[in-house]
Amino acid sequence: MAPDGGIAACIANSSNPLYPACANSTFIYSAADGGWLIGPAADPLANWLYKATEWVPPFLYYIKDTWAKDLPIAVSEFGFAEPREREKAYLQDILFDPIRSSYFHDYMRAILIALSEGVNVVGCLAWSYVDNFEWASAYGVRFGMQYVNFSDPALPRYYKASFFEYKNAFDVYQEK
Incomplete structure (x- = not known):
């Protein structure tokens, strides 16, 4: 969100704690x-992450209007960690990750809304395709759309429901 005093005031004041x-x-x-x-x-x-996908179109407009103008925009590293997934035993x-699935459905829809209204979005890369090591929380938090068994990584990997939600946006809307 914009700083309390507004973006223009922050940009003009390099001592603002939110600058640059x-x-x-x-x-x-x-x-x-x-x-x-x-x-x-x-x-x-x-704990810094919440599902706030309704802000994606306005944010993409801000990027377009402030920096990109008519240049293409690639959206990268958007994803969601299903709450307490690491505690699940089965x-x-x-594989049933309803909040992450909803996140990807709504995020992709938000990108498509911005695209349909003139923002030149040329791609989007979700974070993360597979469960992996996260810098701040190691293997404890799982962002992946594909399950990885960290006890034995050689075991088969399985797609979570969120993978199919993300993939569906391309199946339905990508120009062939």
């Missing part, structure tokens, strides 16, 4: 807007 990015983050709407959570929370080990439970 001049972007702030939050997990709640402003008090004037009720202070509600901006969306479902991700895994507690990714593979079937792990």
Whole structure:
């Protein structure tokens, strides 16, 4: 979100603590807007992450208007950590990731909305294709759309429901 004093004021003031990015983050709407959570929370080990996909089109417009103009935009590293997935004992439970699936459905829809309204989006790369090592939380948080058994990585890998949600957007909307 924009800094309290606005983006222009932040850019003009290199001593602003948010300079040079001049972007702030939050997990709640402003008090004037009720202070509600901006969306479902991700895994507690990714406590900075919430599902707030309704902000994707305005953000893509901001990138277009501020920097890209008519240049192509590639959206990269968007993803979601299903809450407490690491605690699930059954593979079937792990593969059913409804909040992450909803996240990818809504995120891809948001990109398509911006694309249909003139933002030149040429690609999008989800984070992450497979469960992997995360710098801040090691193997404890899982962002992957494909399950990896860390006890024995040679075992088969399985696609989670979120993979099919992400893939479906390309199947339905990609120009052939």
